[in-house]
Amino acid sequence: MNENNIEWTKLVDVKSFEENPEQLLKVKRDDILVVKANDKFYAVNNRCPHLGMSLHAGGCNLKDGTVHCKFHSSTFSFETGEVKAWLNVKGFEKFMGWLFSKFDPDIKKMMAMESTPLEIFKTKVEDEYVWVGINQDY
């Protein structure tokens, strides 16, 4: 990663995380999910790498450092972006996915997509504000 190509954006007051440790914030056209856990700040792209659905809807587990996509049950580390579980649908949802894939090849392709890590961003605290650093190479 080219450190010179990171554009830093001032986001919100550090204190606001005391009441709300998971915040969905807009940076230009991107939705960034910022999380405070163990006195550190993490920022990830709110779009799930599977089909781009909102990760904020599934929420974070601050204890194990993960964010969950509720749409097809994938879980990622919000610290590293690593995939912890991918398309982990079970029970009735799994059955319905199997059934629909018999009639719609796009659903079959969608549920066969390769595991993809979550995009993460740098953060820093300056003047009691949280900042996010987005690499402009992408």
Ligand code: FES
């Ligand atoms: S959109 Fe997130 S797992 Fe499918």
